[in-house]
Amino acid sequence: MSSIKVSELRPTMDYLLCVLEAHGLAEPSIKDYRSTFGAFERYVREREVGMVSESICLDFIESKNGTRPVDLYGDPSDDSVSRRIKALHFLMKYQEEGLHCHTGHAKRPPFSCPEGYGDEYESYMKSLHEAGLSESTILTRRDKAQALILFLQSRGVEATDAITQADIDAFLMLYINNTIKYREAILCALRSFLGCMYEKGYTLTNLKEGLPHLRVPRNGGIPCTWKKEELVAILDAIDREDPAGKRDYAVLLLTIQSGLRAGDIRNLRMSDIDWNQKKIHLVMGKTGQPIDVPLLDPVGWSIIDYLKNGRPAVSHDHVFVRHRAPFGPLGGSGLGTALRRYIVKAGIDTKGRGHHGLHSLRSTLAGNMLTSGAPLPVISQTLGHQDIKTTEIYLKVDVEHLRRCALDPDAYRAPVAEGGACGA
Numbered sequence: 001m002s003s004i005k006v007s008e009l010r011p012t013m014d015y016l017l018c019v020l021e022a023h024g025l026a027e028p029s030i031k032d033y034r035s036t037f038g039a040f041e042r043y044v045r046e047r048e049v050g051m052v053s054e055s056i057c058l059d060f061i062e063s064k065n066g067t068r069p070v071d072l073y074g075d076p077s078d079d080s081v082s083r084r085i086k087a088l089h090f091l092m093k094y095q096e097e098g099l100h101c102h103t104g105h106a107k108r109p110p111f112s113c114p115e116g117y118g119d120e121y122e123s124y125m126k127s128l129h130e131a132g133l134s135e136s137t138i139l140t141r142r143d144k145a146q147a148l149i150l151f152l153q154s155r156g157v158e159a160t161d162a163i164t165q166a167d168i169d170a171f172l173m174l175y176i177n178n179t180i181k182y183r184e185a186i187l188c189a190l191r192s193f194l195g196c197m198y199e200k201g202y203t204l205t206n207l208k209e210g211l212p213h214l215r216v217p218r219n220g221g222i223p224c225t226w227k228k229e230e231l232v233a234i235l236d237a238i239d240r241e242d243p244a245g246k247r248d249y250a251v252l253l254l255t256i257q258s259g260l261r262a263g264d265i266r267n268l269r270m271s272d273i274d275w276n277q278k279k280i281h282l283v284m285g286k287t288g289q290p291i292d293v294p295l296l297d298p299v300g301w302s303i304i305d306y307l308k309n310g311r312p313a314v315s316h317d318h319v320f321v322r323h324r325a326p327f328g329p330l331g332g333s334g335l336g337t338a339l340r341r342y343i344v345k346a347g348i349d350t351k352g353r354g355h356h357g358l359h360s361l362r363s364t365l366a367g368n369m370l371t372s373g374a375p376l377p378v379i380s381q382t383l384g385h386q387d388i389k390t391t392e393i394y395l396k397v398d399v400e401h402l403r404r405c406a407l408d409p410d411a412y413r414a415p416v417a418e419g420g421a422c423g424a
Contacts, residue, residue, distance in 0.1 A: 004052040004095045006044055013037040016094060028344045036087035057088040070174055079340060111146045116159040120202045127196050135285060136263060144189035160202045165210045184214045230348055231256060237345040244323040246310030248338045250302040251320055255361040258293045266330045270317040
């Protein structure tokens with residue numbers, strides 16, 4: 001990315017804010033951009049920086065969040081990092097390429113494998129698929145392998161047989177300020193890649209043996225849960241007259257009442273819904289195991305309302321789709337982004353709350369079931385956990401707090417639709 005003179009920073013920021021307003025970006029989002037721009041301008045002036053570069057942007061994010069992203073495409077670990085990355089990426093890309101239609105997302109350029117790593121990368125990807133891993137695990141390990149390869153190339157390491165332990169240590173230092181859980185995920189991906197390289201004869205030494213071991217307490221954190229009135233406020237913040245709002249309402253209500261993972265909701269097909277039996281039958285993407293989920297009337301009616309009055313006419317059979325071209329299945333971050341937008345609109349303070357993405361709705365359902373006296377195996381089966389120990393994390397949530405989180409399905413207003421029961 002190119003650089004910007006500090007003397008040009010404020011006029012450029014003011015112009016970009018006007019562009020965002022002209023494109024109809026929501027006021028809360030514009031406020032995020034304005035806040036980041038202002039704080040960043042103060043940061044560079046206090047340090048008497050003459051030219052602003054991507055490195056200065058990363059320094060700023062690290063000073064604010066204690067975490068330094070690899071670049072401005074990032075792999076943000078929380079919403080605050082994501083908002084700052086988005087604003088500064090827009091600023092730097094404008095300086096480099098001029099004004100293009102603002103998409104709201106910083107998209108990483110397509111991966112182009114360096115010549116010296118082509119066979120190794122192809123062989124590694126083949127081994128991941130042959131191992132029968134879930135799609136999400138394959139994507140995670142692929143992304144980390146790509147990041148490592150590009151990092152090695154930047155250090156002048158042109159082939160796998162030239163990799164040293166010092167190269168691996170330098171790569172790990174990029175993540176030194178990330179959470180211990182995230183660093184363990186990085187190490188797990190590296191063990192997979194480096195182990196494969198050794199087994200297939202691409203490296204003479206097994207570099208994975210030199211990787212450090214982090215002790216990450218199983219279920220060491222307490223899951224974020226929501227109070228009943230907060231969930232109602234989030235749902236009430238959705239414009240259910242808007243087609244995309246009908247979709248978001250159905251998605252969030254389905255998550256609240258069923259606890260399905262975001263990936264399973266994104267991949268939900270028309271054929272997965274049994275309207276006569278009032279249930280959803282699908283194979284979970286994370287575990288590959290089948291699961292039956294009851295389709296409660298409020299959820300069923302919300303889906304019907306979306307299918308009849310909101311969903312674009314597209315040929316494929318995904319239930320929930322994008323409402324902007326190209327029309328198709330929802331992207332990986334779309335559901336979490338929508339939830340955060342409604343949290344802000346509802347005026348809910350999330351400071352000090354920890355991670356509060358779509359998974360927090362799943363945690364809330366588990367907590368409510370625990371409070372109602374449901375046995376742990378039943379909760380585990382409902383959430384689709386293969387190991388009951390995964391469910392034990394919900395025992396750490398205060399019971400009295402869970403009582404405040406309880407949400408009666410009758411609190412929801414049925415969408416305007418005519419006919420009999422939702423199975424009709």
